[in-house]
Amino acid sequence: TMVPAHTACALLSLAPLLVLGVPPIWTQPEQVHLSYPGVPGSMLVTWTTFNKTESMVEYGLLGSRLFDMSTKGDVALFVDSGVEKRKMFIHRVTLTGLKPAATYVYHCGSDVGWSDMFSFTALNDSSSFSPRFAFYGDLGNENPQSLARLQKETQLGMYDVILHIGELPDNARIGDVFMTQIQSIAAYVELNFLSAIFGCTESLWYSWNLGSAHIISLSTEVYFYLEFGLELLFNQYEWLKKDLEEANKPENRAVRPWIITMGHRPMYCSDDDQDDCTKFHSYVRLGRNDTKPPAPGLEDLFYRCGVDLELWAHEHTYERLWPVYGDKVCNGSKDQPYVNPKAPVHIITGSAGCREKTDRFNPNPKEWSAFRSTDYGYTRMQLVNATHLYLEQVSDDQYGKVIDSIWVVKERHGFSAWS
Numbered sequence: 001t002m003v004p005a006h007t008a009c010a011l012l013s014l015a016p017l018l019v020l021g022v023p024p025i026w027t028q029p030e031q032v033h034l035s036y037p038g039v040p041g042s043m044l045v046t047w048t049t050f051n052k053t054e055s056m057v058e059y060g061l062l063g064s065r066l067f068d069m070s071t072k073g074d075v076a077l078f079v080d081s082g083v084e085k086r087k088m089f090i091h092r093v094t095l096t097g098l099k100p101a102a103t104y105v106y107h108c109g110s111d112v113g114w115s116d117m118f119s120f121t122a123l124n125d126s127s128s129f130s131p132r133f134a135f136y137g138d139l140g141n142e143n144p145q146s147l148a149r150l151q152k153e154t155q156l157g158m159y160d161v162i163l164h165i166g167e168l169p170d171n172a173r174i175g176d177v178f179m180t181q182i183q184s185i186a187a188y189v190e191l192n193f194l195s196a197i198f199g200c201t202e203s204l205w206y207s208w209n210l211g212s213a214h215i216i217s218l219s220t221e222v223y224f225y226l227e228f229g230l231e232l233l234f235n236q237y238e239w240l241k242k243d244l245e246e247a248n249k250p251e252n253r254a255v256r257p258w259i260i261t262m263g264h265r266p267m268y269c270s271d272d273d274q275d276d277c278t279k280f281h282s283y284v285r286l287g288r289n290d291t292k293p294p295a296p297g298l299e300d301l302f303y304r305c306g307v308d309l310e311l312w313a314h315e316h317t318y319e320r321l322w323p324v325y326g327d328k329v330c331n332g333s334k335d336q337p338y339v340n341p342k343a344p345v346h347i348i349t350g351s352a353g354c355r356e357k358t359d360r361f362n363p364n365p366k367e368w369s370a371f372r373s374t375d376y377g378y379t380r381m382q383l384v385n386a387t388h389l390y391l392e393q394v395s396d397d398q399y400g401k402v403i404d405s406i407w408v409v410k411e412r413h414g415f416s417a418w419s
């Protein structure tokens with residue numbers, strides 16, 4: 001239930017008041033998290049309260065006077081979709097004009113309740129910056145096994161960006177217990193969080209640039225929840241096409257040669273459940289012909305637009321694929337499959353810890369399956385430069401051991417790199 005999470009959060013920041021037996025503070029910020037709006041020098045701070053309050057962030061450069069700057073934002077009422085129809089207020093404040101690579105200390109709230117103090121480092125906006133990422137999918141709130149390790153590594157400054165390859169919470173209550181738990185990660189680095197809580201359709205798909213990459217986050221749910229409107233599926237497809245065309249303009253691809261996509265449900269996987277990715281006719285991969293008009297899948301579009309890397313989750317396992325297109329392996333060469341690969345590289349990283357425990361694998365995977373693990377864990381990535389990208393998988397079951405790693409090396413990017 002909500003109470004323990006609320007109490008735990010209040011205990012950290014308001015211990016003296018609790019000793020005096022004051023009831024829950026309805027104006028106290030919770031679920032503080034950061035996300036990057038995609039504009040260099042900006043950062044979005046989001047939090048919730050149970051009562052309507054002002055939305056303010058007070059901040060300053062680390063080492064200078066505390067809170068010497070402040071910015072106001074807006075507040076929106078959110079009524080959760082669960083049976084309880086609980087109300088809460090979502091606060092959003094966008095900080096702008098931040099110095100690239102500078103560290104800021106901040107708190108958020110209003111004069112009737114402030115959060116703890118947190119810090120973040122503004123992203124370096126140079127295209128030669130080599131950002132370090134952590135990716136995870138399906139970090140459930142009942143069994144967030146990898147969380148402690150990721151929290152500590154985040155506090156140690158190991159990552160510039162944490163990307164959650166989101167699973168929509170069942171309702172906002174699960175979402176907000178979960179958000180309280182991840183506050184310790186999300187309040188330090190920006191987290192992009194595709195969540196029902198912030199699920200306005202415009203943010204179901206978006207793209208942004210960092211270092212030498214153009215990163216696209218998309219919704220695969222539009223292929224399954226047709227009751228929300230088939231137009232969502234087509235709008236996303238048209239948006240993806242436009243966004244990829246823009247990213248492929250020679251002047252853009254020269255600066256940001258890597259194109260990376262992130263979506264929840266994979267096109268391929270070799271788990272033994274009956275999920276979409278286990279089927280040859282995956283909806284995400286090939287589209288649907290039971291809709292009017294038929295809905296296009298994503299594999300051809302991504303292939304034609306020279307997408308380099310596709311990150312997925314949903315399956316509660318880790319799986320790395322050889323470069324693949326059309327269900328066929330397209331290695332760079334037999335000995336060096338990821339050096340100038342002839343098709344996109346797919347990674348499925350859905351095993352951070354989830355109430356369903358991890359899934360099982362099909363004992364006879366297809367030939368595109370390169371490495372599989374059911375250990376809990378998450379993925380690290382460093383975008384080293386225009387030609388080199390490094391990925392590794394951390395096993396939490398094996399106390400942080402790196403159980404898989406690859407270098408993807410590309411001297412050329414784009415459709416012409418496949419031939």
Ligand SMILES: *[C@@H]1O[C@H](CO)[C@@H](O)[C@H](O)[C@H]1NC(C)=O
Binds near residue numbers: 026050051052
């Ligand atoms: C805060 O919200 C609670 C629950 O909705 C309500 O009962 C209370 O009157 C509110 N307090 C203030 C000061 O608005």
Ligand SMILES: *[C@@H]1O[C@H](CO)[C@@H](O)[C@H](O)[C@H]1NC(C)=O
Binds near residue numbers: 124126129
């Ligand atoms: C951003 O990264 C580039 C490339 O690593 C580096 O040369 C530059 O100094 C960094 N900018 C700042 C403000 O640290």
Ligand SMILES: *[C@@H]1O[C@H](CO)[C@@H](O)[C@H](O)[C@H]1NC(C)=O
Binds near residue numbers: 281288289290
């Ligand atoms: C329609 O899609 C299904 C799988 O979703 C596939 O089995 C079938 O062959 C397709 N039919 C046509 C005419 O493409």
Ligand SMILES: *[C@@H]1O[C@H](CO)[C@@H](O)[C@H](O)[C@H]1NC(C)=O
Binds near residue numbers: 335
């Ligand atoms: C792809 O490369 C891997 C690693 O060298 C190799 O084991 C596999 O057989 C290759 N697949 C094909 C179809 O060439």
Ligand SMILES: *[C@@H]1O[C@H](CO)[C@@H](O)[C@H](O)[C@H]1NC(C)=O
Binds near residue numbers: 384385386387388
């Ligand atoms: C890119 O990074 C790789 C791996 O660190 C390195 O070997 C290569 O020389 C770098 N390329 C350039 C142009 O700096």
